[in-house]
Amino acid sequence: MSPRGVAITGVRERLFEAAERVLAREGPGALTSRAVTSEAGCAKGLIHNHFADFDDFVAQLVLHRFRQLAEEAAGLPARAGENTVTDNLNTIALALLDSSGPALASLALTRPGATTRIRDAWRDGAPGLGAIEASVAAYLEAEQRLGRVPGTADCATLALTVIGTAHHLLMTTWPGGPDPRERLRHVIASLTAPGSG
Structure with missing residues (x-):
């Protein structure tokens, strides 16, 4: 526990990491400001010093995670020609379903x-599923130029299908429920199978 009055560096990230551990271990019903600060080993009121309220904390936690995923996806086009198209798509799509x-x-x-x-943050330009989808489309177009994706393939539609499927599985999966990763891998394998473009 940090002594009172001593500044903690990286507070937001520390609280986000603690929240993700609580979510992974105990599920969304267990996530409270007290559970987060206890997990982070800091003062109980720290969340309210850095966020307007607990809803703001939850929103910023989700936006932070999507920003990280969007940054990871932004590097995907540069990996065109490496590994397989299926493996590269699985890496980014499955990241949406990983962890918490x-x-x-x-x-x-x-x-x-x-x-x-x-929703307001995404409308105002915060990176979300749209940014990830755009990166996947750019990646597929780069692979198309290399001849690893058929020239007849509609890369924007393929990207929407991959990210839309991941989003559907994300929203219809619950902690302790069936693992959706195999279903997502199957969809991506079907989309990238020879002759599917």
Whole structure:
């Protein structure tokens, strides 16, 4: 526990990491400001020093995770020609379902105040699924130029299909429920099979 009055560096990231551990271990019903600060080993009121309220914390947690995923996806076009197209698509699509993704989605859906803030942030340009989809489309176009994706393939539609499927599985998966990763791998394998373009 940090001594009172001593500044903690990287507070937001520390709280986000603690929240993700609580979500992964106990699910969205266990996520409270007290659970987060206890997990982070810091003062109970710290969340309220850095966020307007708990809905703001949840919204910023979700936006932070999507920003990280969008940054990861932005590097995808530069990897054209490496590994297989299927492997590269799996890496980015499955990242949406990894860690606490389903629990975060469940949590945001149960907190209308957080959901509204997330939607408003995305409308105002915060990176979200649209940014990830655009990176996947750019990646597929780069692979198309290399001849690893058929020239007749509609890369924008393929990207929408991959990210839309990942989003559907993210929103219909719950902690402790069936693992959706194999279904997503199957969809990507079908989309990238020879002759599917």
